[in-house]
Amino acid sequence: MVGRFWDWLSGKTPLVDAFFAAPVLFLALPSMLGQGVGMGAAKYGLLTFLLLGPLVLRRTYPRTVFAVVSIVSCVQCVLNIVPVPGNIAILMGLYTVTADFAFRWGLAAALVGELGAVMATWRYVSGAQDAKFTFVMFTAVVAGTWILGLHMRTRRAYLRSVEERAARLERERDVEVQVAMAAERARIARELHDVVAHNVSVIVVQADGASFAIETDVQRARKALEAISQTGRQALTEMRRLLGVLREDGSVEAYAPQPGVTQLDDLVEQVRSSGLPVTFEVDGTPAAMSEGRQLTVFRIVQEALTNTLKHGGMRVVADVRLRYGQDAVEVRVVDDGRGAAAADDGRGHGLVGMRERAAVYGGSVRAAPRPGGGFEVVARIPMREDA
Incomplete structure (x- = not known):
């Protein structure tokens, strides 16, 4: 409610300016209703109106209002x-x-104010000592007002620069996240290409060998093997074409075996040797999973333990648990480190990579600080396409 009121009020500039001019009007009201100082009440009220009336448009037409008020004061x-x-x-x-x-306009306005101080001292003050004191006082008031305006101008410029910088950093962060996601997709494409291409290549080789090895006249078996060979070749060609679109460049990289769940023991031992105590447990009966899913599980555990090493702090302990369900495997990596208090420069993209990997197989990743301290990563990867 308060926010909506301020939003509405910010668009009513004349109303706000009139509000700030109201105290001066109230100060002059007794003389306007009674007898003006040295003049009639009507002349006093007219002069007050000519001086305060333009202030309603003070921020709408600042220079014009200052010129009008200065001319009225001069007259x-x-x-x-x-x-x-x-x-x-x-x-x-x-x-x-x-x-x-700009500064030159503020300086010009200050010189006009100083000219008014000279004229007021000359016209209304008699006696050299009194005139000197009055002139110094008027000059100090004009200078103080000018310095206050300069300070506010500098502060507004600083706030604008901070807002622009924050907006620019937010845009750059979004771009960095998109670039990181694209790079992660390209890396996933290369790894999936290694896994899938190897399996499909084996199918093609076996089908070709079976096709040439058959010495009988079982035509149906031969046609079936030929269909397997043809389908495998087509699948391999299509896979290479689709994944080639996601590659960062057109270079052909050497195929290499990718890690899976059986390599998690080696990964945990490697992390332990680096100084991080890790416990590793497996619940349930390990089920058969595709090599791509195993690679996803391995990378999620690897990234979570890497984050623990980087952000967990001293004497942190991590726990890795794999739980095999009926149709999905759950990966849970928990540590007792800094959690929400860990420093973050906003440039890491490990969590983005985890979610991208899990999303390839319809899975999900939840990563967040724990209420009692520490950090928790929970991923769920379906083990079958229908799951």
């Missing part, structure tokens, strides 16, 4: 009309011009 001085509370409008106009416009 007032020339006609030897005593100062009134409404003359404070000069200072309000000076502040607005200095805060809203």
Whole structure:
């Protein structure tokens, strides 16, 4: 409610300016209703209106309002009309011009204000000692108002630069995340290509060998083997074509076997040797999974333990648990490190990579600080396509 009120009020600039001018009007109200100081109440009210009325548009037309108020005050001085509370409008106009416009406009407004101080001292003060004191006081007020306007102008410029920098950093972060996601997809494409291409290549070789090895005249078996060979070749060609679109470049990389769940013991032992105590448990009966899914499980555990090493802090302990369900495997990596208090520069993309990998097989990853301290990564990977 309060936020909506301020949003509505920020669009009503004349109303806000009138609110800030109201105290000066109330200060002059007793003299307007009674007898003006050295003048009639009507003249006093007219002068006050000419000085305070333009302030309603102070932030809408700052330079015009300051010029009008300055001219009215100049005529007032020339006609030897005593100062009134409404003359404070000069200072309000000076502040607005200095805060809203370039330095040269603020300096020009300050010089006009200083000229008014000279004229007011010359017209209304008699005696050298009193004149000197009054002039110094007027000059100090004008200078103080000008400096306040400069300070506000500098502060606004700084806040604008901070907002622009924050917006730019947010855009750059989004771009970095997108680039990281694209790079991760390319890496996943290469790894999946290694796994799938190897299996399909074995099918092709076996089918070709069976096709040439058959010495009988079992035509149906031969045609079936030939169909396997043809289908395998087509699948391999299509897989290479689709995954080639995701590659960062057109280079052909050597195939290499990828790690799976059986290599998790080696990974845990490697992390232990680096100084991080890790416990590793497996619940349930390990089920057959495709090599791509095993690779996803391995990479998620690897990334989670890497984050624990980087952000967990001293004396942190990690626990890795694999739980095989009926149709999915759950990976849970928990540590008792810093958790939400860990420093984050916003440039890491490991969690993005985890989610991208799990999403390939319809899985999900939840990574968040634990309420009691530490960090927790929970991933669920379906073991079959229908799951």
